[in-house]
Amino acid sequence: MSAPTTASRPRRLAMVLADLARGGIGKMRVHLANAFAAEGVAVDLLLARTDSPYRELIGPGVRLIDLGTSHAWFGVPRTAAYLLRERPDVVLTQRSRVNALVLRSRALCGLKMPVHSTFNTNQSAQLASLTPAKARSQLAQMRRWYPQNDGLIAISHGVADDAAALLGLDRAAMRIIYNPVVTPELHARAAGPAGHPWFSDGGAPVILGVGRLEPQKDFATLLDAFARLIAGGADYRLLILGEGKLRGALEAQVAQLGLGGRVALPGFAVNPYPYMAGARLLVMSSAWEGLGNVLVEALALGTPVVSTDCPNGPAEILEHGRHGRLVPVGDAAALADAIRATLAAPLPAAQLRAATARFTLATAAAQYLDALGLAR
Incomplete structure (x- = not known):
């Protein structure tokens, strides 16, 4: 016993x-x-x-x-x-x-x-x-x-x-x-500087992705969506925090899309919160999840989000689109449209923060x- x-x-x-x-x-x-x-x-x-x-x-x-x-x-x-x-x-x-x-x-x-x-x-x-x-x-x-x-x-x-x-x-x-997800330390840790010059150089705003560079996170679709956004005349930069076995493939895709000056993959960050707080938008492009912690973290910091409606979690976090747009998995065109629409009319930060009370x-x-x- x-x-x-x-x-x-x-x-x-x-x-x-x-x-x-x-x-x-x-x-x-x-x-x-x-x-x-x-x-x-x-x-x-x-x-x-x-x-x-x-x-x-x-x-x-x-x-x-x-x-x-x-x-x-x-x-x-x-x-x-x-x-x-x-x-x-x-x-x-x-x-x-x-x-x-x-x-x-x-x-x-x-x-x-x-x-x-x-x-x-x-x-x-x-x-x-x-x-x-x-x-x-x-x-x-x-x-x-x-x-x-x-x-x-x-x-x-x-x-x-x-x-x-x-x-x-x-x-x-x-x-x-x-x-x-939402700890007492989250906001204090977000107050520090992001470890990348794009957040302080006065250049184009940053769209952020966070996750392992693995098939589950489907950053390939995010890159395709971002390429569509840039081709339409938008002036943004995309930074993806994370490390994994697909780094080489994603870097090759960045080059093939001609996005070398607009996309950065700086690796894993123990503290991603300053990046989230400084980003104009966080995008989660996953093929599947259990919940989608990065969505909650970004919302808690008042940063707008867009996500795939993957199984499972994003629809529960975002209350079926109430707190951020949801798009089909693997659909780069729909993801680009959702990113564009959210950047044009972001939800109030107070609403986003309030949505994280359950977490x-x-x-x-x-x-x-x-x-x-x-x-x-």
């Missing part, structure tokens, strides 16, 4: 992740871990890989533990040893491989502490991006292990609907908890603690 939570022993939560990476998921998990610790929960953050720029954001109340591997089999001995030694009151996981690792480890130990898992993206779209053999293997693993969790959380209603249908799960039993760290942390049985 899990160790009792008493006045002499704080509530203990184990958050088990493959890594913090450089994307929104890692940043959201660090936000939550720090918030849980601030509420008096003893938080252990177990990572298979600890090399992440987000390590610097981990607060002193969070203990970082290096698992060395997140392999669903090879990671069992070290994970099981941790569970036996520390007896956390509850375990929170994400990703099917890590979830399987924790559930196997719990079974090996004969322990009963509850295990919860979070769905962070549209599972069907993610599987469709894999090779058929890998997709079949991952789907089989998900259908085997996810029903064995004591609780399941999704970061948007669309993600929950998809996971329930794909995996045969009870949709009514799943909790919907939006990501903790605060305080709200998400309280909902997670309740779902995990750790609330007081």
Whole structure:
């Protein structure tokens, strides 16, 4: 059994992740871990890989533990040893491989502490991006292990609907908890200088994209849309923050479109908020998402947004177009039109900021603690 939570022993939560990476998921998990610790929960953050720029954001109340591997089999001995030694009151996981690792480890130990898992993206779209053999293997693993969790959380209603249908799960039993995007530090961090001369040289205004340079983010469509905008006589510059395996292909596309002086890909930024605050518009061109954190971040800073109506999240964030235009996935012409229309008539900043009230760290942390049985 899990160790009792008493006045002499704080509530203990184990958050088990493959890594913090450089994307929104890692940043959201660090936000939550720090918030849980601030509420008096003893938080252990177990990572298979600890090399992440987000390590610097981990607060002193969070203990970082290096698992060395997140392999669903090879990671069992070290994970099981941790569970036996520390007896956390509850375990929170994400990703099917890590979830399987924790559930196997719990079974090996004969322990009963509850295990919860979070769905962070549209599972069907993610599987469709894999090779058929890998997709079949991952789907089989998900259908085997996810029903064995004591609780399941999704970061948007669309993600929950998809996971329930794909995996045969009870949709009514799943909790919907939006990501903790809006933190008390967000505006303070946005007040600093953006690390690129375009925000201070007095030149053409900047349109911003933020995300990994991977197929999921579909920056190729954003580049095509931007080329249409420029061909129509608009005077803007496009800056895309992020790094990934498609850098070479995107740079070649920039050259082929003749946009060399108007497009910059400066790489990953740990603090993208000054860029968002200084941009005229943020565009999210994703093929799929779990929520779309960058949309919330930009709105919180009063920056207008345009997004693809991808599965899942943007329609929920923007309330089906009320707070920003939505366009079909992969449609460069529609994206260019939406960008042009938004630049011509941006929504009031006060409306945009008010739209993010559902996505605060305080709200998400309280909902997670309740779902995990750790609330007081």
